[in-house]
Amino acid sequence: MSDRMAVSRRHLLKTTSAGFGSLALASLLADQGVAASGVAMPGNPMPHFPAKAKRIIFLFMKGGPSHMDSFDYKPQLQKDDDKPLPFDKPRVQFAPTGNLLGSPWKFRPYGESGIQVSELFPHVAQCVDDLCIINSMHGSNPAHGGACMKIHTGSDVFLRPSMGSWISYGLGTENENLPGFITICPTLAHGGTKNWSSAFLPASHSGTPLGIASQPSDQARVKHVQNTRLDRTSQRLQLDLMQSLNRDFLETSGPDSSLEARIKSFELAFRMQSEMPDALDLATETAATHQAYGIDSKVTEDFGRQCLMARRFVERGVRFVQVTHSNTEVQWDQHGNLRKGHEQNAAEVDKPIAGLLQDLKNRGLLEDTLVLWGGEFGRTPTCQGSGRDGRDHNPEGFTMWMAGAGVKTGIQYGETDEYGYYAVKDKVHIHDLHATILHLMGLDHLKLTYQHAGRDFRLTDVAGKVVQGILT
Template sequence: MLGEREMPFSRRRMLQLGSVGFGGLALSALLADEARAETLATKEEGPLAARTPHFAPRAKRVIFLFMKGGPSHVDTFDPKPMLDRDDGKPLPFDKPRVTFAQTGNLMKSPWKFKQRGESGLPVSELFPHVAECADDLCVINSLHGTNPAHGGAALKLHTGSDTFVRPSMGSWVSYGLGTENQNLPSFITICPTLAHGGVNNWSSAFLPAPHQGTPIGNASIPSKQAVVHHIQNGRLSRAEQRLQLDLLAEMNQTRPPSPIEQQLEGRIASFELAFRMQTSMPEIQDLSRESDVVQSLYGLDDPITADFGRQCLMARRFAERGVRFIQVTHSDTKVQWDQHGSLVEGHTKNAKEVDKPIAGLLKDLKARGLLDDTLVLWGGEFGRTPTIQGATKGKEGRDHNPEGFTMWLAGGGVKGGMRYGETDEYGYYAVRDKVHIHDLHATMLHLLGLEHTKLTYRHNGRDFRLTDVHGRVVEDIMV
C-alpha cells in the first residue's frame, strides 16, 4: 500500500503541471509552420520575392551616392563663421585622443556659403547645381563614427561594423524587402571601389547569397565600360539554357538537406537570375534610349561630368524598374575626396564632376514622381578636420575626421530644406542632436518600413542585425 506522500498524481494535478509545456509545444509548432511556409515561398517565388515590410513605408528604394575618401563638411554643407574668424589660430580645445595624422592650427574654408532656396539652406559655392535643389535636402550635420581610417570607416558605413565581416546595408534591405522586379538583382552597386573594404562593402556575408550586391564595373574603369559582361549567350538559345537550368534544379532536388545544399540553392538561384537578366539588362544599360535633354541634365554632354553622370542616370533607370538598393560611387584612383593636401584643387575637381549629375538625378526623380518614394543618401565615410594639414603654401589640406561630419538625404519621406544636428563652433565634434552611423542605418530602414530591431538573421547561434545592439531612429527629420 502506498503511503500518503507516495500517492500518484490525480488527472487534474497532472494536467495542471503538464499544461505549463503546452504553450511551448504550440509555439514550436507555429514557428515550424512559419519556417516551412517561408521555405516554400522562397522555393516557389524565388529568394528575392517581394516581402511585406513591418509597417507602411515612406520609401520603396534607396540610391546611395558614396563620395569615397571623405568630403570636407566645413567646405560643403556645414559653414562655420568662427572658423573664418579664427583662421590660423590654435584649436581652443583638445583634439581627439586617436587621430589619423598630425594637424596644425585652424584653417578657414576657401569657399563661400550662400543661403539657397525658400528654406535658406546654406550650401557652399562648390555645389551650385545641388544648391538649386536645397529645398529637397535634409542635411544632417551631426554624423559621427568611430574609425579614422578609410577601411574601417567605409566598412562601418556600409555594414555597421569596422571589425568583422558583416552583411552590407544593401544586402539587409534586399533581405528585408526582396525585389520589385524578378528580372533584376535587388541590390546593384555601380563602379564600386575595390579598396578599403572592397567586396566586403557590398557583401551579403552570412545572409543568403542572392542578397549579395551585383557590381557593375569598378572605380578603376570609366563608367561607359561598366556593363554586365556576357549578358547574352552566343552558343545556346534561351530554350536550350532553360532546359539546362531545369535539369540542374531537378538534379538538386534529389540531394538530402545540408549546409552545402543551401549554398547550392544560392548558386542555382544566381543562375536563374542571370538567365532572366538577359531580357532586362541590355535595355537598361542602353542610355541612348534617353533623350538629349535628359542626357544633358545629367551632364553626359560634358567630359567633366559624363562619367559620374552615366552612373547617376543608370541609377535612375534601375530605380524605376524596381531595384531596391542602388549604390553609385565617386572614386577615381588618384584624387578621390581624400585631400590631405591640395584641398582647393582636389575638392574643386571632385565637386565639378558630381555636382551637375547629382542635381540632375534629384530633378529627374522629382519630375517623374519617383523622389517621393526614393530615398537618396549622399556622403562619405567621414569628414575632414577644421585644422590644417601640410605646410606647403597653397597645397594645404585636411585630415580624416569621424568625430563630426555631414551627410544629406532627399526624398523618401524626409523633410526637405532642413538642417539637423550641429558640430561645435569650428566643426570638429558633433555636439547637438548627434547621429551615429547606427542611427543613420536605423532611420534608413525605418523609412523603408523596416523595424531595425526586428530585421534579424540567426547565424552561429545568435541573432544579427545591421545596427547590432544599437541604433536610434531620427524621427525629427521625417515628414
C-alpha cells in the same frame, strides 16, 4: 529505423500539405510585394509597417568630403583662420594637424530655406529645398578601411552584411528579372567586396557589382548577359537539366546554403537577359536627359552615366542602388592639395547629382525613393600638409544628406561645434542613420535579425535609434 518511425515521402506530403500551401501563399505574396505587418522572415520578406520609401540610391563619396567646405558653413572658422584650435583634439587622431584652416570657398544662402551652400556645389545648391542635411553625423573609426565598412555594414572590425543586403533580405525584390541590390563602379580598396557582401545572409542578397572604380562607367556592364550561341528555349532546357541535377543533390545531401544560392543565381542570370540590356541602354534616353546628367561633358560624363543608370534601375524595381565616386587619382581624401582636389571632385559630381534629383522629382519617383549622399567621414577644421592646403580624417563630426521619401525637406538637422570638429547637438551616429533608413523602408531595425553562430545579428548591432526629427 523501426516501422513506426519510418515515414514515406508520399505520407509526409499528404500529412503536411496544408503547411506547403501556406508556404506557397507566403511566397506569392512576397513576390508581389504585398505589405503586411509582422517580422521579416527568410523566404517571406515583407515590411514590418507601411513604408515611406520603396527603394534607395546611395551616392557614396569615397575618401571623405569636407563638410565645412560643402554643407556645414562655419563663419567662426573663417574668422579664426590660422589660429590654434581653442579646445582639445580627439585622443585618437589619424595624423597630426596644425592650426585652424578657414574654407577656401565662399558660401551663400539658397532656396526658400536659405541654407548656406558652398560654391563647390552650385547645381546641388539649386535643389537645397529638397534636401534634409544632417550636420551632426559621427562615427568611431578615423581610418578609411574601418570607416568604409562601418558606413556600409555597421561594423568596422568584423565581416557583416551590408546595408543593401539587409534591405534586400528584409524586403525581397520588386523585379525578379534584376538583382535586388546593385553597386555601380564600386571601389576595391578599403574593404572592397566586404562593403557589398551579404556575409552570413543568404548569398542571393549580395550586391551585384557593375564595373569597378578604376574603369570608366561606360564599361560598367554585366559580363555574358546575352548568349550568342543558344536561343532562350535551348538555354531554358539546358538550365532545367542543370537545376534538376542540383536539386536532386540537395535532396540527398541535405541543406547546402551555397548550392541553394547558386541555384537562385542561375535562375536570376537567365531572367536578367530579358531586362538588363535594356536597363543599361542609355541611348534610349533623350539628348536633354543626357545633358541634364552632364553626360555631354567630359568632366561630368562618367559620374553622370552612373547616376542615370541608378535612376533606370530604381524605376525598374531594384531595391538598393549604390553609386560610388572614387576618382583613383584624386579622391576626396585631401590631406594636401585640398583646393585642387575638392574642386575637381565636386565638379565631377555636382551637376549629375542635381540632374538625378530633378529627374526623380519630375518622374514622381522621389516620392518613394530615398537618396543618401555622403562619405565614410568628414575632414578636420585644422590644417594638414605643406602650404596649409589639406585636412585630415574626421569621424567626430561630419555631414550627410538625404532627399526624397519620408524625410523633411529644406532643413539642417543637428550641429557641429563652431569650427566643425565635433558633433554637439542632436548627434546622429552611423547606427542611428542605419536605423532611420530601415525605418523609412518599413523595417524595424530591432526586428530585422538573422541568427548566426549562436546569436542574433542586425545591421545596427546592439545600438541605434530612429532619428524622429528628420521624418515627415
